Amino acid sequence: MGRTEPERNSIAAELQSWPPDLTDQKLYLEFCITLDAVPQQLAHLVAAVPAMVSEWSSRSSHRNSDCPVDSRHLGAQLKARLLNELQSDLRIDGALYNCDNITFLDTIQNSLKGKVRLFYIDPPYNTGNTHYSYKDNFERSEWLSMMENVVSRVVPLLTTDGSICLSIDDSEMPYLRMLLDRIVGEKYFVACVAYERSGSAGLGQGSVILNTKEYILIYSLDKRKLNDVGYERPINREVMKRYRKVLVDEGQRRLIKEIETQTDFPARLFEHDGFQIRSISLKDFEQRRSEIDSQYIDSFDKIFRTQNVQKESSFQSSIIAGLSKETLYSLEYVPQRGKYKDSQKTLYYFNRELCAWLKDSSSVRDGTIIKRNKLTDFWSHAEIPKADLANEGGVLFSRSKKPEHLLYRLLALTTESGDLVIDLFAGSGTTAAVAHKMSRRWLAVERGDYFLDCPVSRLKNVVGGDPTGVSKLSGWRGGGAFAYYHPMGSSEPG
Numbered sequence: 001m002g003r004t005e006p007e008r009n010s011i012a013a014e015l016q017s018w019p020p021d022l023t024d025q026k027l028y029l030e031f032c033i034t035l036d037a038v039p040q041q042l043a044h045l046v047a048a049v050p051a052m053v054s055e056w057s058s059r060s061s062h063r064n065s066d067c068p069v070d071s072r073h074l075g076a077q078l079k080a081r082l083l084n085e086l087q088s089d090l091r092i093d094g095a096l097y098n099c100d101n102i103t104f105l106d107t108i109q110n111s112l113k114g115k116v117r118l119f120y121i122d123p124p125y126n127t128g129n130t131h132y133s134y135k136d137n138f139e140r141s142e143w144l145s146m147m148e149n150v151v152s153r154v155v156p157l158l159t160t161d162g163s164i165c166l167s168i169d170d171s172e173m174p175y176l177r178m179l180l181d182r183i184v185g186e187k188y189f190v191a192c193v194a195y196e197r198s199g200s201a202g203l204g205q206g207s208v209i210l211n212t213k214e215y216i217l218i219y220s221l222d223k224r225k226l227n228d229v230g231y232e233r234p235i236n237r238e239v240m241k242r243y244r245k246v247l248v249d250e251g252q253r254r255l256i257k258e259i260e261t262q263t264d265f266p267a268r269l270f271e272h273d274g275f276q277i278r279s280i281s282l283k284d285f286e287q288r289r290s291e292i293d294s295q296y297i298d299s300f301d302k303i304f305r306t307q308n309v310q311k312e313s314s315f316q317s318s319i320i321a322g323l324s325k326e327t328l329y330s331l332e333y334v335p336q337r338g339k340y341k342d343s344q345k346t347l348y349y350f351n352r353e354l355c356a357w358l359k360d361s362s363s364v365r366d367g368t369i370i371k372r373n374k375l376t377d378f379w380s381h382a383e384i385p386k387a388d389l390a391n392e393g394g395v396l397f398s399r400s401k402k403p404e405h406l407l408y409r410l411l412a413l414t415t416e417s418g419d420l421v422i423d424l425f426a427g428s429g430t431t432a433a434v435a436h437k438m439s440r441r442w443l444a445v446e447r448g449d450y451f452l453d454c455p456v457s458r459l460k461n462v463v464g465g466d467p468t469g470v471s472k473l474s475g476w477r478g479g480g481a482f483a484y485y486h487p488m489g490s491s492e493p494g
């Protein structure tokens with residue numbers, strides 16, 4: 001679902017049209033914008049509020065213009081003036097709610113029906129652990145009925161191409177999977193990703209088999225709308241070992257056969273005379289690394305490897321059967337299916353195998369060859385950076401904080417810019433932070449009493465230009481605005 005631009009000329013109007021208002025649930029509305037969005041006539045008043053000044057001085061990373069202005073610090077009068085006088089095309093990117101997620105879901109049931117592109121659900125895993133900042137020891141039946149209550153309310157809110165991603169570990173995965181198959185529908189199951197949350201180093205060595213993974217269950221109402229995101233990495237020696245041949249010169253081609261196809265165009269097979277293929281040497285790899293890298297860059301368009309054709313492709317197999325080794329062939333044809341349907345395509349064969357080109361799965365960026373790999377259902381420790389996890393977002397959330405790169409991948413897979421993403425177990429606010437950085441609209445619910453210190457504080461950091469997590473990847477430099485709803489009692493007059 002793309003964002004539909006509401007009619008608005010003030011932040012008050014924006015807050016009325018979106019996001020959902022929970023003030024009648026005994027919650028108190030606050031909002032956070034950047035200082036440069038505050039009207040000039042109020043900026044000096046805002047900048048003089050002691051609580052605001054002390055908050056800014058404790059946050060080092062902000063550019064002046066991006067200083068987050070939290071309405072909670074302003075006092076009733078200044079807050080009301082800001083709401084009235086903030087004439088702007090400012091949009092509210094999302095909202096945080098300090099309440100139980102069932103209360104939230106029941107409130108939005110009508111207004112957001114069919115409008116949510118992604119629910120990310122990261123519940124207490126029911127590990128029995130009593131050291132977390134939230135309850136994580138339930139009777140299984142109690143835990144399952146909590147999940148049933150959540151999931152059954154979530155499904156009607158999805159867009160027709162909406163998705164649900166759920167994190168879980170071994171404690172409850174099989175039971176949750178069955179519950180989801182029943183409530184969401186087995187036919188919408190996409191994958192049960194094994195996500196390697198840590199390497200084995202540093203884990204207690206007490207068990208024979210160390211537990212380093214958890215799962216992400218992914219369901220989507222329209223699998224065709226999922227994005228083929230893959231993951232990218234600079235090419236390394238392993239990739240180079242596979243891609244070492246360079247087609248220096250393809251020589252003169254000579255038509256040797258025309259093959260009937262089911263289209264109007266016959267496939268045309270050519271044999272190449274006078275072609276030249278060489279191999280890039282990887283000898284003394286470390287010492288010659290920069291020379292080897294230059295050769296890869298210089299020959300980038302012409303580097304290939306050969307691979308067996310899929311046995312089930314009888315068309316390919318019949319072509320290969322008639323070829324001789326040591327000779328280069330090419331085949332011009334018009335595919336009937338797939339990405340290149342109805343456009344002319346040329347395949348090359350060498351050594352009685354199909355040639356796969358490095359350029360088809362890579363690109364050159366800043367002088368480095370970056371290879372795209374297909375996503376599998378095993379997401380390794382190396383693929384999802386988490387070395388700086390404790391510092392991500394500038395807030396502490398012991399043990400349960402998800403890496404921003406994990407959420408980046410899930411959002412890239414299931415959503416587009418402007419889509420609405422909801423996290424019902426927000427914790428430290430990772431989903432909201434990543435959604436904000438990726439230009440998605442977002443809503444996140446957290447009932448913990450660390451609501452102000454953790455997710456709210458994190459989103460203020462994001463608005464203020466948080467440099468951690470996926471900021472570099474998403475080109476994030478700060479900005480935007482969000483609302484938050486919390487119980488009256490915790491309001492601090494300025």
Ligand SMILES: C[S@@+](CC[C@H](N)C(=O)[O-])C[C@H]1O[C@@H](n2cnc3c(N)ncnc32)[C@H](O)[C@@H]1O
Pocket residue numbers: 099100101102122123124125133134135397400401402403424425426427428429430431445446447448
């Ligand atoms: C595993 S943590 C989520 C961590 C989060 N994904 C992150 O990256 O920081 C689960 C969170 O769900 C919250 N929670 C549990 N039950 C809830 C409920 N019924 N309503 C709202 N929040 C709830 C807990 O307080 C806890 O903070």
